[in-house]
Structure formats: C-alpha cells, structure tokens
Amino acid sequence: MLGTMTPLETTTTPRKYNGTSSIYLPTVATITNAYTETAMEKVFTVRLPGGENLNHNPGQFVMVSIPGVGEAPISVMSSPSRTGETFDLCIRKAGDLTGVLHDLVPGDQIGIRGPFGRGFPLEVFKGKDILVAPGGLGMAPARSLIDEILDNRDQYGRLIVLYGARNPAEILFRDTLREWRGRDDIDLLVTVDHPDESWVGHIGVITRLFPRVQINPFNTVGITIGPPIMYRFVIIEMLGKGLNPTQIWMSFERRMKCGVGKCGHCQVNHRYSCQDGPAWTYAEALAFEEAL
Template identity: 40%
Template structure:
C-alpha cells in the first residue's frame, strides 16, 4: 500500500484524481449568518495552487463527505486558496465548524473557467445572485488587476436581504473605485437599508454597459439566470457572449460518475461555466 505523504501529494493527485489532498485551514471567516469562507494553505511541493476563475474544487471534510465548492479567492494569490459557501448540507455545516489549523481534503481544480481572455477589450457585466457572487469574485480580482484590458466593468448583485450580502468589506473597497460600477439589490429589506430593493434583473436596464461590445457572466440560482438571460437579450446582448455557471450533483468532478449530466454535457467537465448559446436548448428543459 502506498502511503500518501505530503511531499508527493501533487504527483499522486495528478494521476489519481479521486484521491483527496489534505490542506490546512489557514483562516475561517464568517461572511454572513449562513455563509463562510475558508482560506486554505496548499500542501505539496510548491505551496501554490493554480486555478482559473470559475473553477471548483471537491472539498472533503474528514469522515463527513465531499462537496463541490467553487473557488472564490484571488487567482493571482496562489498560496492562498479561498472557498466560500453556505452551510446548508451536512458537509458544508461540518466545514463551517472547521477552525484554523484543521485539515480539509481538496481535489481539483475542476471545470471550465469564466472567459476572462475572450472578454478583453470589451465591457464586462457580471450578474450574481446570492452565493453566486463567490465564483465570480476571482473574475473581479482578475479584471481589476488587469483593468486596462477591459472596457466598463459592472457588477449587478442580488441578495436575499441586506444581511445576506457577501464580502461586504471587499464590496465597499470596490465601490470606491471609479472604474468599477456596482449595483446591489436585495429581495427584501427592513430598517435602514438605503440601497435597492427588487430582483437583480431590474438592474440590467439601467447599468451602463454597451450591449454590443460586452461579455456577460452570470452566476446564481438557475431561475435567476434564466430571467437574467432574457433581460440581457432584451438589451441586445447576443447569447454567445453570455456565460452561465451551472450546478448539478457533482460527485467525481472529472466527468466519470454521471451524476451531473445535463443532456449532452457533464457539468463538472464541460462546465460549470458555459457559453449560454451552448446550452440554451437545455436550459429550460424540465428534469433534464
């Protein structure tokens, strides 16, 4: 039996994509009442974790199980791997209890990436709903780090309530930039909320991007993405420039277990990020 020591984890992981790699939790951050981020220190030779914005990892809590979680950190900071998720299931709830110094298993990165290269020279509109902001954050880091390459950048973000807004500090920082448009709306609010109330799609008509020269990236619940696509189309964005991130029951992460099949694609392998035009016909098929 081969024992997987830290020094050769990388090598084994490449050949045995089903074997998880133990990573150390560097910091556990509570984002909202039910969402949290884990900052992991990659193990192995290089202490670096290379990924493209939009990719996900299979995270394994010892003894509890494994779930796909998108990477939410800065792709340029390879020594700091960040995931953000909501504590809803057993695994994510157990993950929420992890503290600095604990160990978490990582397999990945898997899946396709947001089209940051294709978007160069164009306006970029990012539409996020709920926890869907997490997989888009690496894109924003990338866009802002390479600000000169892009036209207008707009983030349209819908959350449930003001308390559910993710990454508040980061958003504040971005809000103060003049080269970054940000619109946030919540589904319901009480008290002192001075921002927008209403669904995220209502932000689309008024955000200042050029529909003919833009790339749109959407991440959120499927129904929100469906409505968003309609609204973007209404503004004249062509569907091959709209990208969506899909979600299904991913188990292996490498397209070999069949659980995340969506028609002719496996989401873990062919997605999770798709050009909308590629899956438009699958998008509204029931129980596919």
C-alpha cells in the first residue's frame, strides 16, 4: 500500500531486557565458528548461553564487547529465519576492538548486549517488491533481510539486489552471490568502482545499476544500507524510479556507546539512532536536518 509507514515508536518502549542486573552488563557468549570472508572482513558465529535465540529483526544490531578493549555496535548478519542457537556477525577490521576480534577463534568468549533498535518492518514489506541496494559492508545487514525473504519467498514479491563494492577483492559473500545468480526468484546486479583484470561485471558506483532495472513503483519498497556518503545518491535514484519518501528505508550508522538511548552519541536531531533507528524511512529523515 502506498504511503504505509511504521510510526516511530517512542523511546519509552523497552525492546528487550535480558534480565541481568544492569543494562550495561553484557551476556557472555561463545564464538563457535569463524572464517575469513575478505582481507578486511571475518564472519563469526556466536552462541548465547544455553543456545538462546537472539530473537532479532533484520536491521537490528548488537553491542559486541571484549572486556579490556571496548564495545561497539555490530549489525546482525543472519536472518531471523536462519537464527537458531547461533547467529552470525560479519565484522570489518576497522579499529581497536575489531582488530582484537579478528584474532579470536572458536571457543573464545565475547560479550553481547541486545539486540537493540528498530530493524526493518517485515510486516510492511510483505506482499511488496523489494529493491535492496547495499554498498560495501552494508551487504552484511542486507544479508539478514535478503535471506529472510528467500526463506519466506512466497510472502514477498520480486526481489532485486543492486550491490556496489569498491573493488572485486572487497565483494562479500561471493559463493552466496553465485548461488543467487542461479536462482530465478532474485535479480542480482553487482558493480565495482575500481575493477581489476579479472573483473568482467559492471563498473562504476552503485547508482550506475539503477538504469538497468525496471520496477513497479506502486508496489515496491527500496532499502539502502551502506556508508553515509552513499545515501544521498542512492535516494535520488530511488526517487527517480518513482518511489516516494515513505517507501525508501535506510540504516543510519552512528557512534554508539550505550545502545539504550542514554549516552547521547548516536543522536540524530532529537532522536536516538540506537532506539528509534537504525532503520529509518527517507520521509522520517527529511524532517531531520542532521540525517544525511
């Protein structure tokens, strides 16, 4: 339905409270698997005590911590449909915490708080065509959404994925992309900004892929997840496809220290991205000077 939009939930609704005596105390979880995805990213499989289900929505994040090093927000990569006793996190080596995380191996413990925030509203997406445009590491949270749709394929319309990476070496989940290419129920286009000799696919920034797809703007939801700089350009393309601002969703990356709407770091105008986001519609973002 055109114009359908999930109202912003108020900050007075706690989403999950893990039953510990402090909202800042992480649950001690165990890494059960770890593999290298690219030169910069590793994927970790994490198990909560007793194999408790994380119970998250695509687009939500957890606070990952290593005591003595620190804590940071990380998007959940696994879809709810593929989350049982464990869930996956795709982590880029970008700072102190993620640097140490990359040295961890199965059996090591880490701290987990969450899941936090508002993810993508699947109930709004159901029955619609889905256009997902992840850029770079945005493919990790996008996986959560795409896998969820693929596992409940009859509940959604078309699925179009436009993926942009800086260069071929940085493309995530190559095996999975190959599998998607072989399916009839997902349209995938991949582009790189800087090709190497081996690259035979599309070349250029992610916006170059948009002219190659046709959509039905009356029944499509557009979702973009990527670095902050990417949004304004992708949104122009989505608007150009006929989507209105309430049909465009994105995920806001912000510095976060608490995850529970207290510390002030992730503020976007008067909203906290850790609580009212990180998923927002472009219509919501339009009301915020600080959004884009």
